[in-house]
Amino acid sequence: MCAQQEDYIQTYLAAIEDELQQAVKQAHDNGNTQLHDMLAYHMGWQGKPVNIDARGKRIRPLLVLMTCSAAGGDWKQALPAAAAVELVHNFSLIHDDIEDRSPLRRGRPTVWKKWGIPQAINAGDAMLTLAHLQLIRLTGKKSPSIVLNAVEILQQACLHLTQGQYMDLAYEKRNNVTIDDYWYMVEGKTAALISVSTELGALSANCDDQTRIIYRSFGRLLGLAFQVQDDLLGIWGDADITGKSNQSDLITRKKTLPVLYGLSNSGEFTECWNQAPVCPDQAEKLIDLLEKAGGKSYTLAKAMELINNALNMLKEAHPMGSAGQDLKNFVLNLIHRQG
Numbered sequence: 565m566c567a568q569q570e571d572y573i574q575t576y577l578a579a580i581e582d583e584l585q586q587a588v589k590q591a592h593d594n595g596n597t598q599l600h601d602m603l604a605y606h607m608g609w610q611g612k613p614v615n616i617d618a619r620g621k622r623i624r625p626l627l628v629l630m631t632c633s634a635a636g637g638d639w640k641q642a643l644p645a646a647a648a649v650e651l652v653h654n655f656s657l658i659h660d661d662i663e664d665r666s667p668l669r670r671g672r673p674t675v676w677k678k679w680g681i682p683q684a685i686n687a688g689d690a691m692l693t694l695a696h697l698q699l700i701r702l703t704g705k706k707s708p709s710i711v712l713n714a715v716e717i718l719q720q721a722c723l724h725l726t727q728g729q730y731m732d733l734a735y736e737k738r739n740n741v742t743i744d745d746y747w748y749m750v751e752g753k754t755a756a757l758i759s760v761s762t763e764l765g766a767l768s769a770n771c772d773d774q775t776r777i778i779y780r781s782f783g784r785l786l787g788l789a790f791q792v793q794d795d796l797l798g799i800w801g802d803a804d805i806t807g808k809s810n811q812s813d814l815i816t817r818k819k820t821l822p823v824l825y826g827l828s829n830s831g832e833f834t835e836c837w838n839q840a841p842v843c844p845d846q847a848e849k850l851i852d853l854l855e856k857a858g859g860k861s862y863t864l865a866k867a868m869e870l871i872n873n874a875l876n877m878l879k880e881a882h883p884m885g886s887a888g889q890d891l892k893n894f895v896l897n898l899i900h901r902q903g
Contacts, residue, residue, distance in 0.1 A: 572890065573626065576639070580625045583647040585609065587698045591690055602687045603694075606658060606675050618670050623898065625650040627761040627786075628768070631779055634883035634891040637769025644701035645714060645764040651695035652718065653757055656725055658688035663733060692722070706768065714767055721760035728752020741819045743828065747788070754794075755787030762786070766881075775881055782877040789870035789899055795820035796863045797901075799851060811847035821866065822859035826850075830857035871899045 588607060592600040604610040608618030625646035632642040660666070661674040662684055668674060676684035699718055702711045731749040735741045762783030766776040798813040799822055813820055817840065826833035833853040836846065854860065875892065883891055 573894075576626055576629045577622060579640070579643060580622055580629070580646055580650070581619075583643045583698075584625075584650060587647050587651060587694050590694060590697065599687065599690060602675055602679055602683065603691060605678070606654060606669075606687065606691075608670070611672060613672070618672060620654075620670060622650060623790075624653055624757055624761045626894070627758065627783065628765040630887070630891045630894055631762045631765025631783075632768045633887035635766045635769035635771050635775065635779065635881070636884050637765075637771075641702075641705045642765055642768035644698050644705070645768055646761075648695045648699040648718060649757060649761050649764065651691050651698060652722060652725070655688045655691035655695065656729070656757075658684055658691060660729065662688075663729070702768075710767060710770070714764055717760055717763055717767070721756045724752045724756035726752075728754070728756060735819050736817070741824060743821070743824050746819065746821055746824050750788060750791045751784075754791040755784045758787030758790060759783035778877060778881040782874055782881060785870055785874035785877055786895060786898075789867050789874055792821055792863060792867040792870060793899055793901070795822060796860070796867060799854065800860055810851070811844055814847040814850050815842045815844070817842060822854055822863045825859045825862050826854045826857050829859075830854075833857055833859075867899065871895070 584607065588600065588603050591603050601610060608614065608616075608620065611618075628642050628646035628649055629639040633639045657669065658675050661669055662676045662681055666674055667677050674684075675687055679687070696715070696718070699714055700711070702714055706714075728749050728751065731745070732753050735745065735749065759780050760783070763776055763780035766779035771779065795813075798818070798820060799810055801810055803809050809815075814823070823837070827837060830853060833850065836850055836853060839846065842850065875895065878888075878892060878895070883889075
């Protein structure tokens with residue numbers, strides 16, 4: 565990433581953090597200090613360590629602002645929408661951690677691990693409520709029709725997100741999950757919020773409906789590519805960079821794209837996979853069998869196909885000037901990430 569690109573991203577990130585902190589402050593109303601502190605902890609502003617890694621990458625709000633700029637709008641007017649999407653994302657993370665019984669998030673104890681499941685559920689609910697309140701702040705910047713459209717778009721994405729999470733949990737107990745099933749799941753679990761990020765960015769730039777839909781399609785393809793790349797890193801990534809063992813997805817028996825490919829194309833992999841539970845030594849064998857069966861090359865090729873389709877869709881939206889190039893470069897850096 566060049567210095568100029570780093571500069572504008574830091575400008576966006578600073579504005580996003582300020583907008584998010586203002587939104588979360590509302591949880592402090594009526595003396596709810598600890599509820600606010602729980603949310604601030606999850607967002608990476610409190611607790612130890614407090615650093616950029618504890619906050620996450622803020623990919624979705626960055627996409628809102630960058631899409632708005634690329635579509636010819638004023639990115640500052642899109643800040644309420646950017647914060648709303650990030651708050652929804654973090655609501656989903658709090659609840660995902662409960663459902664998955666994950667003890668750590670970004671190298672720190674999860675909210676449920678620190679405060680218990682009932683309060684963590686409440687914290688997630690508060691985060692979701694704050695997201696919708698934040699979106700209403702568009703009222704001072706956009707027409708009532710645009711604000712109403714934005715609210716509907718985000719609500720539909722929330723429904724799609726929970727549908728994807730339902731399928732993700734349901735697949736854990738199914739032995740006949742197919743690659744087609746996988747795409748239905750990740751459409752909701754991952755692509756829904758990334759597509760709503762680009763769509764809200766375009767809406768904030770006052771795009772016509774056709775252009776807005778193109779930007780939504782671009783975000784959908786990017787979201788699918790992002791998840792496929794995540795699946796790839798979950799098995800073949802560098803643990804020092806990703807922050808998690810490359811065995812964990814196999815040990816927890818996640819039905820990721822390479823795993824489903826292996827189950828469909830390799831009897832040897834399937835036989836080994838069915839010898840549950842998966843121990844660390846067996847996980848190493850599974851990784852070798854997957855690569856031998858072509859699972860790694862298939863997953864990498866699929867990620868590249870999706871990102872190329874996403875970039876073609878972005879080109880169809882006719883992004884403007886340097887902002888359009890910045891968005892394209894951001895997407896390329898995102899798909900080639902190592903962690």
